[in-house]
Amino acid sequence: xxxxxxxxxxxxxxxxxxxxxxxxxxxxxxxxxxxxxxxxxxxxxxxxxxxxxxxxxxxxxxxxxxxxxxxxxxxxxxxxxxxxxxxxxxxxxxxxxxxxxxxxxxxxxxxxxxxxxxxxxxxxxxxxxxxxxxxxxxxxxxxxxxxxxxxxxxxxxxxxxxxxxxxxxxxxxxxxxxxxxxxxxxxxxxxxxxxxxxxxxxxxxxxxxxxxxxxxxxxxxxxxxxxxxxxxxxxxxxxxxxxxxxxxxxxxxxxxxxxxxxxxxxxxxxxxxxxxxxxxxxxxxxxxxxxxxxxx
Amino acid sequence: xxxxxxxxxxxxxxxxxxxxxxxxxxxxxxxxxxxxxxxxxxxxxxxxxxxxxxxxxxxxxxxxxxxxxxxxxxxxxxxxxxxxxxxxxxxxxxxxxxxxxxxxxxxxxxxxxxxxxxxxxxxxxxxxxxxxxxxxxxxxxxxxxxxxxxxxxxxxxxxxxxxxxxxxxxxxxxxxxxxxxxxxxxxxxxxxxxxxxxxxxxxxxxxxxxxxxxxxxxxxxxxxxxxxxxxxxxxxxxxxxxxxxxxxxxxxxxxxxxxxxxxxxxxxxxxxxxxxxxxxxxxxxxxxxxxxxxxxxxxxxxxxxxxxxxxxxxxxxxxxxxxxxxxxxxx
Numbered sequence: 001x002x003x004x005x006x007x008x009x010x011x012x013x014x015x016x017x018x019x020x021x022x023x024x025x026x027x028x029x030x031x032x033x034x035x036x037x038x039x040x041x042x043x044x045x046x047x048x049x050x051x052x053x054x055x056x057x058x059x060x061x062x063x064x065x066x067x068x069x070x071x072x073x074x075x076x077x078x079x080x081x082x083x084x085x086x087x088x089x090x091x092x093x094x095x096x097x098x099x100x101x102x103x104x105x106x107x108x109x110x111x112x113x114x115x116x117x118x119x120x121x122x123x124x125x126x127x128x129x130x131x132x133x134x135x136x137x138x139x140x141x142x143x144x145x146x147x148x149x150x151x152x153x154x155x156x157x158x159x160x161x162x163x164x165x166x167x168x169x170x171x172x173x174x175x176x177x178x179x180x181x182x183x184x185x186x187x188x189x190x191x192x193x194x195x196x197x198x199x200x201x202x203x204x205x206x207x208x209x210x211x212x213x214x215x216x217x218x219x220x221x222x223x224x225x226x227x228x229x230x231x232x233x234x235x236x237x238x239x240x241x242x243x244x245x246x247x248x249x250x251x252x253x254x255x256x257x258x259x260x261x262x263x264x265x266x267x268x269x270x271x272x273x274x275x276x277x278x279x280x281x282x283x284x285x286x287x288x289x290x291x292x293x294x295x296x
Numbered sequence: 297x298x299x300x301x302x303x304x305x306x307x308x309x310x311x312x313x314x315x316x317x318x319x320x321x322x323x324x325x326x327x328x329x330x331x332x333x334x335x336x337x338x339x340x341x342x343x344x345x346x347x348x349x350x351x352x353x354x355x356x357x358x359x360x361x362x363x364x365x366x367x368x369x370x371x372x373x374x375x376x377x378x379x380x381x382x383x384x385x386x387x388x389x390x391x392x393x394x395x396x397x398x399x400x401x402x403x404x405x406x407x408x409x410x411x412x413x414x415x416x417x418x419x420x421x422x423x424x425x426x427x428x429x430x431x432x433x434x435x436x437x438x439x440x441x442x443x444x445x446x447x448x449x450x451x452x453x454x455x456x457x458x459x460x461x462x463x464x465x466x467x468x469x470x471x472x473x474x475x476x477x478x479x480x481x482x483x484x485x486x487x488x489x490x491x492x493x494x495x496x497x498x499x500x501x502x503x504x505x506x507x508x509x510x511x512x513x514x515x516x517x518x519x520x521x522x523x524x525x526x527x528x529x530x531x532x533x534x535x536x537x538x539x540x541x542x543x544x545x546x547x548x549x550x551x552x553x554x555x556x557x558x559x560x561x562x563x564x565x566x567x568x569x570x571x572x573x574x575x576x577x578x579x580x581x582x583x584x585x586x587x588x589x590x591x592x593x594x595x596x597x598x599x600x601x602x603x604x605x606x607x608x609x610x611x612x613x614x615x616x617x618x619x620x621x622x623x624x625x626x627x
Contacts (some may be wrong), residue, residue: 229406
């Protein structure tokens with residue numbers, strides 16, 4: 001690899017870190033919810049899409065600063081998550097319906113949400129009002145100002161998640177429920193409250209991820225979150241389902257792997273790399289790289 | 297008059313094709329409890345491979361693999377095999393000791409990857425433009441006029457459907473079908489009774505995919521064109537809705553579901569006028585209704601319109617009709 005090869009490699013690492021930042025927001029949100037409710041949410045891609053569109057409305061129609069719009073949209077998606085759990089998923093869980101039917105419900109929900117978004121905002125590509133983005137050099141890397149902010153948003157959010165899980169009673173209760181649901185219940189943890197909060201957190205992270213993903217790829221349409229869903233799945237499963245720290249590590253691996261591989265193979269295939277990682281993990285180590293003791 | 301004939305004929309062939317698809321999904325989910333969230337991808341594999349096998353060598357603006365100019369019977373076998381092999385590959389990754397979530401995740405991911413690859417790589421099946429100009433099956437020998445040919449195709453699709461009905465029915469009532477239902481209800485118990493649950497679920501997965509492949513081949517033979525617009529993820533929901541509305545694990549229910557959801561509901565709303573400036577509004581709302589239907593059925597009538605019949609097994613002589621036992625005089 002010559003000098004030029006090396007600089008291309010560093011560029012790819014830089015892009016990989018940005019992709020990993022977006023992915024980690026999404027994957028941590030998904031894995032927390034999966035760990036606590038014990039079913040995966042197939043409408044999660046639409047949560048990202050909804051975040052992007054809500055931020056776009058706040059940004060363009062209400063002329064809010066983009067970063068304020070991002071926070072507002074993320075919280076709104078969090079509330080949508082709480083509402084969906086309260087009105088749709090919790091009643092089904094209470095009915096004692098088998099796991100596979102709950103999955104069909106979230107699968108149906110993804111069709112409903114993506115088409116509601118399509119009906120409201122149309123199929124055209126949209127983008128945010130961010131002005132021109134001149135890339136600048138930082139050591140061997142090359143970033144646009146937005147990409148740096150995306151990375152900062154992800155770092156802050158992950159620090160927040162870490163502090164929540166390790167320092168607060170709420171976070172400890174979440175970890176307890178994720179580890180052993182029944183044991184947490186007999187210890188007096190309020191199942192409904194923790195589940196509701198988890199949906200809020202999961203939705204908020206999804207909303208943030210949707211906005212930063214839209215910023216990174218510069219334009220979005222009603223299916224763009226769903227197209228990203230299997231990359232999130234790959235990061236989550238690589239890290240081990242239910243493990244937020246695993247999801248962070250999984251996102252880093254997938255982010256770097258997809259962008260660095262784009263140097264070697266055609267960049268049109270970079271999502272296929274994430275898929276290949278997903279298949280390899282399922283075949284070789286289905287419990288993920290960060291296996292939690294006692295869970296398989 | 298002629299237009300009405302062709303429209304009615306198209307509806308009948310579509311209904312037959314939807315029946316086959318719904319039975320295939322029924323074998324996977326209704327019989328064995330396998331969550332296949334990208335059923336339409338296997339349908340597409342069947343359609344593409346059958347089409348490309350029946351077509352002549354790629355030329356001009358069209359780019360695709362195969363191009364064998366084969367008889368349609370051969371093309372159908374190739375299509376069904378392609379769908380089955382793809383199903384086996386998915387099963388290989390996800391059926392082995394993993395929870396049902398993982399299988400669903402793998403199917404969703406396979407669907408996304410396949411759609412992206414086939415759409416964006418022109419040299420596989422001509423990208424987003426898709427295949428077109430597939431020769432009418434068997435008409436090189438039959439040389440029929442369009443109207444008679446359409447009648448012939450209804451009979452042909454009907455005959456294929458009948459065979460697949462018998463196979464699905466036979467599987468359900470066989471010891472293998474019983475074992476599949478046991479696995480569906482409780483995998484661990486079936487395993488404890490010595491059933492090879494992995495192999496059995498794999499067979500159900502592959503058979504379901506072969507059904508999808510045959511349905512795909514029948515479609516591309518009939519409309520002689522196929523592109524990614526015909527297998528968008530929304531199409532998978534349609535088959536799921538048909539199966540769940542009609543009644544899972546009930547193949548007569550599947551026929552009713554296929555008639556109600558894809559044929560009557562979708563065709564009935566196909567000619568709603570588009571709203572000026574919002575071309576995608578009506579199709580979007582139709583998809584919302586399909587999604588709501590899926591959820592509403594699971595809430596209000598999870599067993600579907602025609603529930604799975606309760607199996608009656610032979611009773612031991614001791615547990616005879618209680619009334620009869622009660623009427624035996626005590627001496």
